[in-house]
Amino acid sequence: MSMEIKSIQKDSLDKLFNSLKSRGNLIYAPVKVKNEVQFDFVEKFEQITDDFIQTTQSVKNSVFPKIETLFKFVKTGKEVKMLDMDMSLIPEIVIWGIHPCDVWGFDSLRAIFTWDTHDMFFEKRMDKLTIIGMSCAKADDYCFCTSVNLGPGSTKGSDVLLTKTGNGDYIAELVSDKGKALATSMPDVFVQAVQSKKEDFLVVVEKRFDSESLIPKMQKKETFDSPFWVTNSLRCLGCGACAYVCPTCACFDIQDEGYGARNIRFRCWDSCGLKQFTIHTSGHNPREVQSQRWRQRLMHKFAYMPERNKVTGCVGCGKCSRACPVDMNIAEQLQEIDQKM
Amino acid sequence: MDSLRRKAQQLLESKEVDCIIGYNEGSSGNVHAGFITTPGQAEKLIFDDRCKQNLGVYLTKHEVMRLGKLAIVAPVPVMRTVLILTYECQIVENSVKVLGIGLDGQFLDFNEYADIEKYLTDHCNEHPEEDKKLIEKISAMSVEERWDFWHETLKPCIKCFACRQACPMCYCVRCQVECNQPQWIPVQSSELGNMEWHFMRAMHLAGRCTGCGDCGRSCPLGIPVHLLTFKMSDVVLDNFNTKAGLTIKEPSTLSTYKANDKETFIR
């Protein structure tokens, strides 16, 4: 797909926001909450911030909500009836100001939810997204997007990617048909491109390893059996923090709520890092100790998904490392594997 | 710090212990737990203001226990953890070598747990000032205000259980959130369910919390759940005049009955 380039002047960004809003879109954008920046639904342009490196949580909640109701049911005496969810209620959402790593996270989720059988909840929500990405002008040393074939200006997956230039105006790359249509419908917002080079405004993210070389190493039997995993996960606590903040982690649980009027079956987030994830009622646990669970997390992303789903299950955002209470640094560990194995 | 490193080195050289759980330099200016198994690595041990994690959490982790005889670098909350774990029969008295770090940051070479008890009689950690203020503020609220405060504060909880996993007192093989017959606490994160989860946890820590603050510190969303367990410590102190983990001679306050216990709080 050929890409068109336009620009948006700094004082017409709110026009873009207001037009999107007036067309009935919900806008999911980064806002400041206490000391953190989180994505949330916003009403006013002024609520939005672009002054952050990473939000604590990813935006996966927009297509893979913490809780997704799968259907409702009604029980009257011995009769049981199931009621479908009204999929037409799924709103059009514009994701605003999302960084390229988070954007590409949707691709991993797509790989999981649509390989083999298709998950309609995910697909419907995905269809209703418009993604307005924002290149990164800042990074920290948890970021490693360039190690996994992405970068601070990567357009992959965005409908429109904005890059803020020196004078505050934006370069707007129209990546998808959806993005192009959006620009065409707002000619006063998307104006003639300026003569700036996007690369001048991107942060430099050092490449720590190369996923092309790492993946075959992760797939080797010796890597699986290596004492590396025990040594490097002794301090891991076995919580779900890393998985829950990760844009690509998609493990879930299916549960029922069957009290009172709320009779629903739903799916909710789960994590392979939790001991309970694999345990049988008998007490037998296929992944008995934390090193096996930590290994599963990295193997799933860098050995199994590349083979099975043809994607790397990690976009190098570093959210897991920032969220980890005990400084388990994923980039550092991957780099070590790449160097030693 | 040199005395700590020297002691560590000597313990490993003499094979008195197989592994020392301590603090190491981590990534991006962080410190993290290190598991030192050779005398040469003792150099990596550090201790400074950043070393706040309660390392006692590792004393009940299988893969750490498998390393052999353990020693642990122990600021005051870790000392208390060792004593609680002892009277709760999770570790055997004097089995884990305690390399104490006093409130003043000085290395303390304890021979046995009785020495720790002695030290703690007049060197117990207090809640940090800012937490004290917050607890006062919350305690001064009306019941309705307090409910709203916790409802709002706990709403974003994603139930990642980092708080539980970080807490050395949360060592249960099967946590109550994992019991499903009946399902006391909902599995998913939900507004009321989150409150049930955290209040249940606070109840189970009443009279057992060491005041390390790790539960709150671990939360990726910055939810101050430690205020709940801190408050429970205050309640236990007010009613029973006891603090957790100062002795191994008495089991936890809420599992002990004394004839002179005040019962006014049951009203």
Place this chain on the structure above:
Amino acid sequence: MSSIENIYKPYLMRVEKITNEAPDVRTFRLKFANPEDAASFSFKAGQFGEYSVLGEGESTFCIASAPTRKDYIECTFRRVGKVTSALSKLEEGDTMSFRGPYGNIFPIEDWKGKNLLYIAGGIALPPMRCVIWNTVDLRQDYKDITILYGARTVADLVYKHELQEWTDRPDIKLVTTVDPGGETPDWKGEVGFVPTVLEKMAPSSENTVAIVCGPPVMIKFTLPILSKLGFKDEDIFTTLENRMKCGFGKCGRCNVGKVFVCKDGPVFTLAQLKELPQEY
């Protein structure tokens, strides 16, 4: 309704018949509440499904009836936890739910013209019952059919009337055994653990496939004996039981190495298992 289907939505099923097999073990015969569902439904031996009392959650059991027996499915389960307890409380005529079939199959087409040796322990006969009936119903396609079935005690043997039926048939060889101490005064079968009895039986591995299902310890001690008898790893079949939720390779729970037990299994040959990490 949307054009794509909701893969999480189960069929409603009527509990038609309940058989008490052993302490805490029950067999349900289930009929589709909606006749159209029944008409379009089909499965093959080895597959499983998610069974549920709505409001209590789902549980994974194999389909224990044979695909050659149309218009109903059966499952046999042991009451162990939340969902199985809720299922145990159901009565005939009650409504529950089922979704499936999921997973791969026993390659019974490839087994044509061979001898079949079935080895099952305890509650693992149900997964096998499906394929046993399937091959017995196509009896002429196979040579000798031998079944070795063991349980802890006589009371724990499931499908007692079918065991009788198999005993009575001249074209099936059935050996039953109970663990030492589990026998009753009138017990006529063997006494001893399954691997020990197997070693004594010493069946020929010539042109034979072995299908083994049972608790991990039984499998652990049975496999070396089969190898000793000359069975090749490719000719030994077993099923894995990993915790499952979705049944279609999305929830991540049953992931073992690059394999999803719910998609690529539950049936595996020993040769395949040897390629997998020991996370089952």
